[in-house]
Amino acid sequence: xxxxxxxxxxxxxxxxxxxxxxxxxxxxxxxxxxxxxxxxxxxxxxxxxxxxxxxxxxxxxxxxxxxxxxxxxxxxxxxxxxxxxxxxxxxxxxxxxxxxxxxxxxxxxxxxxxxxxxxxxxxxxxxxxxxxxxxxxxxxxxxxxxxxxxxxxxxxxxxxxxxxxxxxxxxxxxxxxxxxxxxxxxxxxxxxxxxxxxxxxxxxxxxxxxxxxxxxxxxxxxxxxxxxxxxxxxxxxxxxxxxxxx
Amino acid sequence: xxxxxxxxxxxxxxxxxxxxxxxxxxxxxxxxxxxxxxxxxxxxxxxxxxxxxxxxxxxxxxxxxxxxxxxxxxxxxxxxxxxxxxxxxxxxxxxxxxxxxxxxxxxxxxxxxxxxxxxxxxxxxxxxxxxxxxxxxxxxxxxxxxxxxxxxxxxxxxxxxxxxxxxxxxxxxxxxxxxxxxxxxxxxxxxxxxxxxxxxxxxxxxxxxxxxxxxxxxxxxxxxxxxxxxxxxxxxxxxxxxxxxxxxxxxxxxxxxxxxxxxxxxxxxxxxxxxxxxxxxxxxxxxxxxxxxxxxxxxxxxxxxxxxxxxxxxxxxxxxxxxxxxxxxxxxxxxxxxxxxxxxxxxxxxxxxxxxxxxxxxxxxxxxxxxxxxxxxxx
Numbered sequence: 204x205x206x207x208x209x210x211x212x213x214x215x216x217x218x219x220x221x222x223x224x225x226x227x228x229x230x231x232x233x234x235x236x237x238x239x240x241x242x243x244x245x246x247x248x249x250x251x252x253x254x255x256x257x258x259x260x261x262x263x264x265x266x267x268x269x270x271x272x273x274x275x276x277x278x279x280x281x282x283x284x285x286x287x288x289x290x291x292x293x294x295x296x297x298x299x300x301x302x303x304x305x306x307x308x309x310x311x312x313x314x315x316x317x318x319x320x321x322x323x324x325x326x327x328x329x330x331x332x333x334x335x336x337x338x339x340x341x342x343x344x345x346x347x348x349x350x351x352x353x354x355x356x357x358x359x360x361x362x363x364x365x366x367x368x369x370x371x372x373x374x375x376x377x378x379x380x381x382x383x384x385x386x387x388x389x390x391x392x393x394x395x396x397x398x399x400x401x402x403x404x405x406x407x408x409x410x411x412x413x414x415x416x417x418x419x420x421x422x423x424x425x426x427x428x429x430x431x432x433x434x435x436x437x438x439x440x441x442x443x444x445x446x447x448x449x
Numbered sequence: 450x451x452x453x454x455x456x457x458x459x460x461x462x463x464x465x466x467x468x469x470x471x472x473x474x475x476x477x478x479x480x481x482x483x484x485x486x487x488x489x490x491x492x493x494x495x496x497x498x499x500x501x502x503x504x505x506x507x508x509x510x511x512x513x514x515x516x517x518x519x520x521x522x523x524x525x526x527x528x529x530x531x532x533x534x535x536x537x538x539x540x541x542x543x544x545x546x547x548x549x550x551x552x553x554x555x556x557x558x559x560x561x562x563x564x565x566x567x568x569x570x571x572x573x574x575x576x577x578x579x580x581x582x583x584x585x586x587x588x589x590x591x592x593x594x595x596x597x598x599x600x601x602x603x604x605x606x607x608x609x610x611x612x613x614x615x616x617x618x619x620x621x622x623x624x625x626x627x628x629x630x631x632x633x634x635x636x637x638x639x640x641x642x643x644x645x646x647x648x649x650x651x652x653x654x655x656x657x658x659x660x661x662x663x664x665x666x667x668x669x670x671x672x673x674x675x676x677x678x679x680x681x682x683x684x685x686x687x688x689x690x691x692x693x694x695x696x697x698x699x700x701x702x703x704x705x706x707x708x709x710x711x712x713x714x715x716x717x718x719x720x721x722x723x724x725x726x727x728x729x730x731x732x733x734x735x736x737x738x739x740x741x742x743x744x745x746x747x748x749x750x751x752x753x754x755x756x757x758x759x760x761x762x763x764x765x766x767x768x769x770x771x772x773x774x775x776x777x778x779x780x781x782x783x784x785x786x787x788x789x790x791x792x793x794x795x796x797x798x799x800x801x802x803x804x805x806x807x808x809x810x811x812x813x814x815x816x817x818x819x820x821x822x823x824x825x826x827x828x
Binding site (some may be wrong): 262305310311321323 | 740822823
């Protein structure tokens with residue numbers, strides 16, 4: 204297993220010795236087997252690997268949506284595993300933005316309302332939330348379509364809305380789970396470009412789980428996982444894109 | 450977020466309509482059936498509203514108002530002699546046959562009032578004068594009587610018209626308004642002496658003695674004194690009403706039959722609404738999981754579910770009760786079916802509908818509390 208290289212910059216995510224198992228007794232299986240992992244501020248980091256290697260489980264643990272069995276998970280200085288459930292929820296509310304594989308937009312809400320949800324959860328007033336959401340949708344190329352329903356949009360457009368929803372409350376950590384796997388090659392590429400343009404910021408970290416090798420080139424660094432462990436970390440992807448397709 | 454919750458609910462048309470339909474039907478069934486039940490029960494004591502007295506003295510074996518065992522005429526004087534009785538008058542009540550022009554018969558409720566005082570008089574006189582009831586063969590009939598007994602005549606019965614009761618001519622001197630009889634018979638008022646002529650001849654003819662307490666006595670005190678001195682049964686108005694209602698509860702299938710329908714309304718409400726709301730939550734599990742992942746607390750999502758459940762609850766309640774009121778308006782226009790809508794009834798239905806809604810929301814909340822936000826990452 205390859206360890207992360209020493210890094211002197213500000214770490215956004217610092218994971219050490221994390222294990223996570225599912226099931227009990229003989230049915231018990233380990234999804235994460237002592238994972239060490241770092242993600243830096245200002246970068247787009249991809250977690251790649253074959254299906255079942257534990258990348259989504261690692262993402263869930265980092266996002267605070269799943270508790271690990273053992274190990275340390277530090278996200279922007281907060282020890283996630285030591286927080287109480289209510290504190291973890293509060294942490295996610297303020298610091299984490301999500302982009303899901305199936306977009307997870309609420310079909311009965313308009314695009315503006317969908318994007319407003321994180322702001323509303325954070326207690327922002329409806330008018331302010333909708334105004335911010337409208338502005339962000341405009342920036343993401345959906346000007347004038349805020350009142351439409353997600354079902355009227357193409358997959359790529361829906362993922363743009365999901366990106367807007369993930370960014371609208373200006374979180375420091377953006378979690379993306381297979382953001383391009385439901386999209387065709389061209390749309391996927393456009394989404395990744397958009398993500399790089401809009402999501403990356405000096406005090407923010409974007410973590411993307413994917414097994415779509417076509418989008419590897421959009422990563423700053425890449426963590427490769429296999430069988431519940433981090434196998435290797437690829438640096439300077441923009442200059443030397445790795446080969447292979449998971 | 451509550452507005453978002455409502456949009457989530459209203460946006461899912463089929464579930465929303467199903468929920469609303471279930472709760473509306475439940476509210477309608479419970480309110481309408483209760484109203485008819487209360488109306489029917491109120492009919493059992495319609496004599497009390499149509500004859501009105503503080504104390505009702507009857508044979509000791511009488512258990513309820515609609516089954517009277519005649520007493521001796523001298524019992525009136527025995528009651529009058531009791532200390533604490535202000536006055537006491539005889540009353541005849543009995544079901545007799547009124548003959549129609551085509552020879553058919555219609556049963557009517559004959560009420561014979563004390564000729565001197567006319568105590569027990571109809572509550573509302575619409576036409577004619579009460580005093581004329583003292584004329585020979587004079588009767589006063591209610592609106593239902595006009596409707597029923599006019600059948601086969603060229604014009605509706607009115608003052609001056611005649612019909613036959615037990616082969617004796619009865620001349621109408623007035624039209625009155627009464628509360629409907631439990632058996633649906635029209636009321637025909639006359640004097641006690643005339644009633645004895647109209648009614649079938651029996652050894653004992655006195656049905657009830659109506660009494661009022663003397664000054665300084667309450668109805669209860671006087672009733673107990675009458676019982677003590679005469680060994681007759683003396684009921685105050687509330688006592689007789691209660692005894693009558695109790696009798697119908699114990700001796701008829703009315704409460705069980707209506708109770709079953711009302712229970713059915715509750716079960717339909719809880720099953721349809723609970724099941725539909727739960728499946729609404731299940732179908733939205735991914736979205737709710739996404740909200741949890743984004744930082745919505747269990748409490749916030751629980752409140753959203755409660756808002757959703759209460760919204761359909763109040764809407765369903767409003768529509769259901771509204772439909773009952775429309776039914777009631779129709780019923781009061783036609784005089785039947787029986788309908789009584791006390792203010793406690795909508796409050797009761799509201800409470801039951803709220804219980805159904807909160808139970809439905811509770812099922813969803815249980816699911817949400819167990820829901821891991823990581824569910825959103827599972828394809």
